[in-house]
Amino acid sequence: MRLYDTKEQEKLEVKPAASGTIDIYCCGPTVYRFAHVGNMRTFLLGDLIRRTLRAEGQNYRYIQNITDVGHLNDDVNIEGLAEDKILAQAKLEQKDPFDIARFYERAFHQDLAALNILPADAYPKASESISLITDLIAQLIYLGAAYQGADGSLYFAVRSFKSYGAISHNTLDQLRAGHRFDIDEGESGKLFHADWALWKAAAANREMTWPTPWGVGFPGWHIECSAMSLHYFPQGVSLHLGGIDLRFPHHENERAQSNVATNSEFVEQWVHGEHLLFNGRKMAKSAGNVLHVSDLVARKIDPLALRFLFLENHYRTQMNLTWESIEAADTTLKRWRKKVAAWPKEGVVRPEYLAKILESFSDDLDTASAMLLLRKLEREDSVSENDKRATFIVADELLGLELERAEVVEISEEIQELINERAKARAAKDWQRSDELRQALAAIGVEVSDGPEGQSWRTR
Ligand code: AMP
Numbered sequence: 001m002r003l004y005d006t007k008e009q010e011k012l013e014v015k016p017a018a019s020g021t022i023d024i025y026c027c028g029p030t031v032y033r034f035a036h037v038g039n040m041r042t043f044l045l046g047d048l049i050r051r052t053l054r055a056e057g058q059n060y061r062y063i064q065n066i067t068d069v070g071h072l073n074d075d076v077n078i079e080g081l082a083e084d085k086i087l088a089q090a091k092l093e094q095k096d097p098f099d100i101a102r103f104y105e106r107a108f109h110q111d112l113a114a115l116n117i118l119p120a121d122a123y124p125k126a127s128e129s130i131s132l133i134t135d136l137i138a139q140l141i142y143l144g145a146a147y148q149g150a151d152g153s154l155y156f157a158v159r160s161f162k163s164y165g166a167i168s169h170n171t172l173d174q175l176r177a178g179h180r181f182d183i184d185e186g187e188s189g190k191l192f193h194a195d196w197a198l199w200k201a202a203a204a205n206r207e208m209t210w211p212t213p214w215g216v217g218f219p220g221w222h223i224e225c226s227a228m229s230l231h232y233f234p235q236g237v238s239l240h241l242g243g244i245d246l247r248f249p250h251h252e253n254e255r256a257q258s259n260v261a262t263n264s265e266f267v268e269q270w271v272h273g274e275h276l277l278f279n280g281r282k283m284a285k286s287a288g289n290v291l292h293v294s295d296l297v298a299r300k301i302d303p304l305a306l307r308f309l310f311l312e313n314h315y316r317t318q319m320n321l322t323w324e325s326i327e328a329a330d331t332t333l334k335r336w337r338k339k340v341a342a343w344p345k346e347g348v349v350r351p352e353y354l355a356k357i358l359e360s361f362s363d364d365l366d367t368a369s370a371m372l373l374l375r376k377l378e379r380e381d382s383v384s385e386n387d388k389r390a391t392f393i394v395a396d397e398l399l400g401l402e403l404e405r406a407e408v409v410e411i412s413e414e415i416q417e418l419i420n421e422r423a424k425a426r427a428a429k430d431w432q433r434s435d436e437l438r439q440a441l442a443a444i445g446v447e448v449s450d451g452p453e454g455q456s457w458r459t460r
């Protein structure tokens with residue numbers, strides 16, 4: 001499989017790490033609110049990569065973290081300090097911050113399941129990885145890359161890491177002094193403007209804090225991903241994933257921390273998904289145009305319609321979502337399921353289609369081409385329906401659209417009444433009446449057929 005590497009700015013062959021497996025780390029959600037469908041597009045990226053590797057017969061491992069402490073808000077409170085997103089939400093909902101985190105973490109897993117996203121091998125939580133984090137900070141201090149500021153917080157000394165900026169192609173000279181490229185309120189103790197907090201000293205009454213040799217506090221956001229990826233994949237990471245906004249500063253900071261700690265280029269490839277827009281604007285809580293998986297369910301739209309739509313767009317292009325496009329995807333998805341249910345069994349997979357579909361996935365997830373090919377196959381007269389069915393079903397291991405799922409067709413009470421009446425007429429061997437009812441149902445789009453197990457029906 002080849003994937004575009006943000007750092008090298010070209011497609012590279014995905015290679016196993018020194019461990020012998022393709023070790024993948026994907027930055028996970030901050031669990032202080034429901035994930036929006038933009039977040040889900042980024043999480044789908046990791047699923048599609050794994051499905052492709054699986055189809056290629058490659059071994060992989062996949063870790064995604066849960067940020068449940070230490071991710072600060074962009075907004076500042078009255079003291080001019082950035083607030084922890086989870087603590088702020090806990091205050092708002094008047095709940096315990098850990099309850100808030102667990103609640104939104106559960107919701108995140110439900111959303112993943114609704115989109116058929118393969119689960120990770122582990123979902124380490126920041127709050128349960130504190131000793132990994134403090135051990136790593138101690139190591140960075142020992143290596144001369146971190147220091148304690150006058151405010152008691154611990155900072156990474158960015159000038160100790162010469163290739164800072166290589167992922168996003170920023171250099172320290174380009175980053176103006178005083179330019180706010182990270183949440184630096186409350187980071188008064190740092191010695192250089194581009195340094196960032198690894199551990200924040202906390203006031204005595206703050207919730208979610210831990211004791212350390214350097215005082216009571218809580219971890220910064222960037223350090224948790226380095227600590228977790230080093231813990232799970234000590235021999236290096238093959239692919240590190242996230243949304244494009246994480247490229248800088250989050251991934252630059254992670255790279256600096258992990259590379260210094262291991263004295264190596266710890267991550268082989270950095271892969272980023274582009275943003276999802278809704279009605280032409282970036283989907284963000286602050287923009288007020290956030291869409292959740294539950295909003296689709298409320299409109300009786302299968303969440304997998306969203307997956308269908310994401311597959312039709314390349315992950316590296318900005319994609320604009322509208323209700324019209326979601327509904328169109330839902331219609332096509334239902335049509336495919338109906339056809340798969342109606343097409344006869346015992347066909348053979350057509351390699352000329354399947355091989356091309358896998359090739360498209362393997363070529364930097366060109367899922368859009370794969371979807372076009374399936375639309376072509378759907379219409380292709382020279383391929384038997386049996387073979388179409390077999391090919392669609394095997395392709396679905398890559399697509400994850402549950403094409404074999406029988407649609408629950410909602411029919412009116414009147415139609416159900418006619419169906420029941422026909423079953424009765426048939427049981428009473430009243431063939432004339434049963435034929436009349438069959439025709440009446442056919443006229444309104446319900447096809448009735450008789451088999452050894454009795455009468456069955458489907459909508460056209
Ligand atoms: P968060 O929970 O805000 O830390 O975000 C989780 C993931 O979603 C990160 O990888 C972000 O880069 C990604 N993300 C945030 N907004 C969008 C968006 N509008 N479209 C696609 N991905 C996004």
Ligand code: ZN
Binds near residue numbers: 026027028225250254
């Ligand atoms: Zn991360």
